[in-house]
Amino acid sequence: MKNSMSRRQFILAAGALAGSAVLAGCGGSSTSSSSTSTSADSSSSSASSSDDSYTLVKDGTLTVVAELGFAPFEYMNDKTGDPEGFDVDVINAVADKMGLQCEYLPNQKFDTLVPLIKQGGKADVSIAAITITDEREESVDFSEPYLDSNQAIVAIKGSTETEATLNDASKQVVCQGGTTGNDWITENLPNATCVPVDDVTAALTGVQTGLYNAMVVDLPVAKYMLTNSFSDLDIIEEIATGEQYGIAISKDNPNLTKAVNKALEDMKSDGTMDSIETKWFGSTI
């Protein structure tokens, strides 16, 4: 009697252990919480939480892909060449909350990010000031929004261009390919020629030299670039779009989205998010 009891207890404990081991094998995260729970309810909780497991390209590492030319969200440090910026801090904090290391893949063109996440196998998440749109949501899942943003029209200082004058066949309006700025031009300036280029610097240089009449780009980026390197350009119009950035994650990995959302929520409640916002924008947003 006593023997059978202890055997049952043993089996229960072994089951719990095996459950958490399986979880550790395929997950790599959130195991700490389940393994600390008591053996009695652990078997049930590990059974349900094994459904929470997600896959990672590299165990113990959150592999991130981004277009690293979008200051202040992500850009390469002049000296070290390491990625830094608001998004970089956010994803590092997210990885930290999930008990993972964060690793960036080499710089990729912006319009390849969503297809890359959709196709899977190379990167787990993409955080690159990607606006959550219905169209993109057809290809990938997004985390809860982590930042609100707007668009801006940038032109050379003293320019008399307005949204109305730009909507003309003789005007070339540049943008970064595949961005919401690109969409905004095709929808709101149908008569102008929309020129999508690969990176923001090339676009702004083009506006500076008069190659293009204006650029449409995310407002925080416009502000940052104009203060730091393109002082002869001006924001001629702020377009209130109220778009929201999200972290793109493959649709095949819904539990990773959940885990990222959990981490984002924790960051909002414990003040991590506020301190990152203050670091990059001078105040919370």
Next chain:
Amino acid sequence: MSHMHENAMTRGESHHTRRVPALALALSAVLVLVATLALLPVSALAMTTNKATARPNEDGGSGVIGAMDTRLTWEGTVGDDEEVSSITLSLPEGATFDHASTRITVLDGLNRTSIDGTATSSGNSVDVQFSEGIPAGSLVRLEITNMQFPADGGDYVVSGSYTTADGQSHALDDSAAISVIANTPLQAAVSWLDAQPWVAAWNSNPFLGMFFKPQLLLTSFASLFPGWLVCLGIVLVCYPFAIVLGLAFAMLKTSRHKVLRAIAICYINLLRGTPLFLQIYIMFFGLPMVGINIDNNVLGVIVMAVNSSAYLAEIFRAGIQSIPQGQYEAAASLGMNGFQTMTSIILPQTVRRVIPTVTSDFITSYKDTSLLSSVGVMELMMFSKNLTTTTGNITPYMAAAIYYLIVTLPLIKVVGIIENNIARSERGGGPRPKRRAVAGASQESEEAKEELATSAEVSHTEEAKPATDVFAALSAPFVSHPTVDLGGVADGE
């Protein structure tokens, strides 16, 4: 109601007095209209419609096509003294909001206010109930995805109404018209492809669907066409300039003067030693910075011409130097000066020797116009890139590849034919032209010398003849018969 009454009264009146009340009616209508117009500025307190736009849904184009899913974006600003609890938007008959999903954005200035809502669509109108009242002065944006405009094209305005928190309903100003086009034959073909089971099966293969999606291939072809013309235009305009420049630098490089040679060597080595991409960047971003503003396409032509000229200079130089010394000596023995030797003896022989290499360079230049896409010249790759970014599919690049091949494959074939002809004539094969047959020379070198003498004499004596000679020399590679350089070879060895 009062109008009805008046109308009824009018009908009761006798014929001769009927006109007066009718006039009064018209007058009162005008008054009402004027009063409404006068009241409008006052009612600016009410919600205003900022704009309504539709996302282009034409595959590979920029038009908004009716009866096809698109996204309507409507923007309005809440008036100063009100709080809006719901908005109803409607489009003319034929439009449909069924299956549409609505994204709500409420902004206070540039800051997002988190207000949610539910949208219920019924036919050509959509009703959005907000979870809480939208405060005064806020900007409201409704993005209605997967709605459709009426099938017949035309200009459509978005009308509608809104209710305030106190339950009152007001009409919304009509938006500016959105122009919608009727279905195009191309789009009809795409729709037909969409419905085909084999197309679905084809696209279900990830590779085929990504690289050779039939629908996209079709639309890409149509929308890449202007880009193809730009490509062809640039290379066709730039090439004559490149040839002239190249020839000039070839002459400089073979010149006896050290300085001229140095200039040519610098020019050629700099241009051949750096990537064209870099040259394009320098020209497109550098020139405007020093105050030179040139049209993009013209600048493209200039960059391509300058770049090609360096390669052509080397090709021509090699061609000129491959002509045996004996040709110069023979020309000198006939009393020709340097210029005459060059134009009537050396260059005509060079031309046919360099034609295959020049054609190859032409092909390279034609393909290299693709690099101009990086600086906003609207050529093939630019169009493909635009399409790829909007569709997230690689197929437009495949369509571009076909456009490149249309030109390059025949040219490659031509190069092959010319090379064969030249090789055959260098071996001494091929048919003999009649003129030579009359001469009846058995020794090839003699024959060649005779020819050389003849052509030299001709250019000496008759002023009108050289043009036809040059033409003959130029067309020689295409008509397959040995001419002077056959002798040249025999002479040189």
